[in-house]
Amino acid sequence: MAILTASRWLPAPAIPAPAPTSTGFTVRAADVVRAAVVLLVVGNLGRVPIGSVGAKDAPILFNDVLVLAILATGLLAGLRARTWRIDAPGLVAIAFAAVGGGSAVLAVPRFGLSAIELAFSLAYLARWLAYFGIYLVVINTVRASDIPTIWRALEGAILAFAAFGILQSVFLPNFALIVYPSATPFIDWDPQGHRLVSTILDPNLAAALLLLVLLSHLALLSAGTAVPLWKPALLVAALILTLSRGALVAFVAGGAVILAIRGVSRRIVRLVALVALLSLPFVPMLLQLARAYSRFSLDDPSALSRVAGWLRGITIFADNPVFGIGFNSLGFVQEVYGFQRAGKASFGIDGGLLYIAVMTGLVGLALYVGMIALVMRRCRRIWRDRTRSAEHRGLAIGVASATAAILMHSLFVNSLLFPFIMEPLWILWALTFVMSAAESERVPVVRGPLVASLGRVLRTRPRQWMRP
Secondary structure (H helix, E strand, O other): OOOOOHHHOOOOOOOOOOOOOOOOOOEEHHHHHHHHHHHHHHHHHOEEEEEEEOOEEEEEEHHHHHHHHHHHHHHHHHHHHOOOEOOHHHHHHHHHHHHHHHHHHHHHHHHOOOHHHHHHHHHHHHHHHHHHHHHHHHHHHOOHHHHHHHHHHHHHHHHHHHHHHHHHHHHOOOHHHHHOOOOOEOOOEOOOOOOOOOOOOOHHHHHHHHHHHHHHHHHHHHOOOOOOOHHHHHHHHHHHHOOOHHHHHHHHHHHHHHHHHHOOOHHHHHHHHHHHHHHHHHHHHHHHHHHHOOOOOOOOHHHHHHHHHHHHHHHHHHHOOOOOOOOOOHHHHHHHHOOOOOOHHHHOOOOOHHHHHHHHHHHHHHHHHHHHHHHHHHHHHHHOOOOOOHHHHHHHHHHHHHHHHHHHHOOOOOOOOOHHHHHHHHHHHHHHHHHOOOHHHOOOEOOOHHHHHHHHHHHOOOOOOEEO
8 A cells, every 4th residue: 555645745835846948858856865865775885985094994985976966956956046045954054064164173283183184074074064965955956745755765765775684684694794805893894793784784873774764654653644564564673683772772762752742542552562563573583682692781892882982972072062172083182082093983982962062062062952953843843733634744753753763872873973874864854844834934045146147057058957
């Protein structure tokens, strides 16, 4: 049974579409967004190192190329329309990036960073800005009628990711070391045995990606939208095979958000019973695998390394509370504190918002939390509006639930700044803008002579190949 068809969504126009002026081939930014979302399944299999500093590689991902394609089509669409919208969360995100870049520059004299080290730190900030650019492209070019197809593209990609991950868990143990046989175990990639890593090659980060769609499915079900049961069943099975304790805590946090919004009802009770029922067949295998990987212990090396990272982060933050140590500078700065740099993991710490505070201080942390709060407030306006369709309200609840889950999950692994998590998060956040048709959602339009003149040039071309 198909779900989320375009006809079932209430019309909530975000940006009026211009009348077509030609019958030639057209490419819309929404089409590129859908293609990029589908190709998320490539994951870390499309990874080419282009440089390194110490033990840290700077790879170019196949997904990065797709993000650049989204930005290029969005820019051209904006030039043709001679408008560019930036909403409140977008403005706050730009301010956060400015603080991150400024703090990195300030770290040069304070911690003796070299020009190469500064460039390395700013390169990751540039990647963050590129993925944030997806948000701007979506709110400027995607129409309400595109929401169901973009959602189905994301849903299909994650379902394929889960299906392959289950096969990988059974037949391809230590998959990361199979893909990259020259990698150094425990430095480049950890041997994960039969844990599900899929194409992300890390079980904890794979779990975060699964949570985004699983919690959205549960939210849609709680709002009364029909979702084929095999879809959440597949995602639950895949999530269990990751054996991620952080994912379990994050799932509980996301579920608590859904429960707090929808309350306890017969539908919610049935939903909880359904999740429990779907999990039962996997309990014996789960217990066996969990014992093999010390998942019942809190003093295993994995758990202890997280605690050590939290303590390291608190120590550095206490000495740099206002603007932090600079975006992505931890790998260099921590040596000043006597911590040894060993492997790519030393450039980040598990801690989510704690890591944001370490990099950008209280100023950057306040901006980042404010950005998320603005998105969550918009979600609340949507799910509380009874005139909207169940699909809109359910997806808004799902976005809020998934956001809370990722914030919790990032305490255990640095998923908050992981590219394959940032991309779907930015897209989901942007879709709430497209869904919202309230008067309060109208935002200033940025106009300028350069944008206008370039737009006129593009419109003089004989064939319209791009529609905003």
